[in-house]
Amino acid sequence: MSAGAIEIKDLRVDYGDFVAVNDISLSVPYGEVFGLVGPNGAGKTSTFRVLATLMEPTYGEVSLAGIDILENTERAREVIGYMPDLAPVPSDLKLWEFLDFHADTHRLGNRKERRARVDECLDIVNLTEKENAWCKALSRGQTQRLVLAKTLMHRPSVMILDEPASGLDPLSRREMRHALQKLAKGGATVLVSSHILTELAEMCSSLCVMNEGNLLASGTAEEVRAKLGKKERSLRATFLAENEAVLRWLRTDSRISEIRADGPDVTFHFVGNDEEQVGFLRTLASGGFGLKAFEEEGSSFEDILVQVAEENRKS
Ligand SMILES: Nc1ncnc2c1ncn2[C@@H]1O[C@H](COP(=O)(O)OP(=O)(O)OP(=O)(O)O)[C@@H](O)[C@H]1O
Ligand SMILES: [Mg+2]
Structure with missing residues (x-):
């Protein structure tokens, strides 16, 4: 099972007696921005936490960029960029310090090389002008974009983004959309969740709908609409x-x-x-x-x- 960038087979997540993710299977081709849409409690975050290797599933198989994440967890982590919903940022660091810290954590070379990567990531999310601002001084949309910059610091080939556009105004959403599409053009595969279908329809080439742990339909936004309509x-x-x-x-x-x-x-x-x-x-x-x-x-x-x-x- 290594055809797509993201291959999920019969994935199940139980919390005690409760089935949060009910035997879902999904294949996402390389280079796509793919959406997972579903109402609150659908199982999106549970699925993403498994993909990000933060939680073991009850059962199922997952491979990301051809790596079985349950068997080769450490290797998988090198290719995964995970952005949780409502990710915190430190209040006492400037943007570039925060990103430099993460570049260092990922051992992205010497000071100069790290600085170059920080600049690149700031540019992708359109925050270059704010590099010397304090993290705590950012607006919500800017904070989301900063977290995205942190997520892409180590050049992940598979990005798992949980509600990256939540709370963004239309302009910030558009900037987020452009950033994600730029990443996909550069070869990354992006999986992004939302409970707002129209938000994903404008951002993603394909999407699937999840509800109460089940995948209901997948395809282009129009195909999904036709299937569920x-x-x-x-x-x-x-x-x-x-x-x-x-x-x-x-x-x-x-x-x-x-x-x-x-x-x-x-x-x-x-x-x-x-x-x-x-x-x-x-x-x-x-x-x-x-x-x-x-x-x-x-x-x-x-x-x-x-x-x-x-x-x-x-x-
Ligand atoms: N740690 C947990 N223990 C028990 N139940 C949980 C746990 N985490 C999630 N759940 C339950 O699993 C279901 C799916 O939750 P999940 O967070 O995956 O949904 P979601 O689609 O991300 O929802 P939202 O749009 O609100 O973020 C929910 O009914 C939730 O109550
Ligand atoms: Mg969630």
């Missing part, structure tokens, strides 16, 4: 005026249910795929009903995740 869509049509004729017409279509009219607004459920919806919309628009607007409700990424989480809770 319900076949039954909730649609809303708005007409020029209240429209009895359209209600009668909708009732004759067996694919349609739950029709609700509120003045000129009509919502209903439609069973069918994208092409069938296009055909339906074409007929509706050309039927002389005075159709003014049309939208699909409840199908955003976030809605889908909420639906999935609720369905799991019920079952």
Whole structure:
């Protein structure tokens, strides 16, 4: 099992009787920024702690950059860069001192060589101007980027980043995204988690969805959406005026249910795929009903995740 940069096979994490990660398997190719998305308690951090060799799994196999992390833990640590969520930074060091300390810990050469690496890492995360600032004086977004710089200090080829964009504003998120994509272009493989699907969709080439310890779907953001999206869509049509004729017409279509009219607004459920919806919309628009607007409700990424989480809770 050494095809991808990250290979996980039947990974299980139990805390006593509680199953936090339920036999998941995953393969991430080299050079990807890959997302793991799931609501609170999905098992993301538990999975990442195993990958970072901080915790032994109940069972399962994991190889990173071709190294079996359970058999060759020390060697694996050399290729792993792990960024925990809410990582602390020291208050009494300047940025460059903090990074230099880590460069020294990793024995990254003499003073001059270390300094060169510190400068490189500061540049990747766009904090060069702050090199002489105190760590404690950074904003949240800057702190996240500093921790990222520390994580990449030893040039890891597999980066495991737990919620690196949490609490970041859109600009800081974009900077984080650029930093991660730059790393992937340089050959690193990046696994990044979030509970916000849209955040990962813009950052990652592919992603997978985790809920209550299970992996539910993986692929591009669009593929995941299609896999998890319900076949039954909730649609809303708005007409020029209240429209009895359209209600009668909708009732004759067996694919349609739950029709609700509120003045000129009509919502209903439609069973069918994208092409069938296009055909339906074409007929509706050309039927002389005075159709003014049309939208699909409840199908955003976030809605889908909420639906999935609720369905799991019920079952
Ligand atoms: N040390 C522990 N002992 C017992 N249960 C734990 C422990 N760590 C995590 N859990 C449980 O395992 C489940 C998964 O937790 P985990 O931290 O992996 O989730 P997560 O996806 O990272 O969530 P979040 O988005 O909140 O960070 C949760 O239900 C949690 O309560
Ligand atoms: Mg977590």
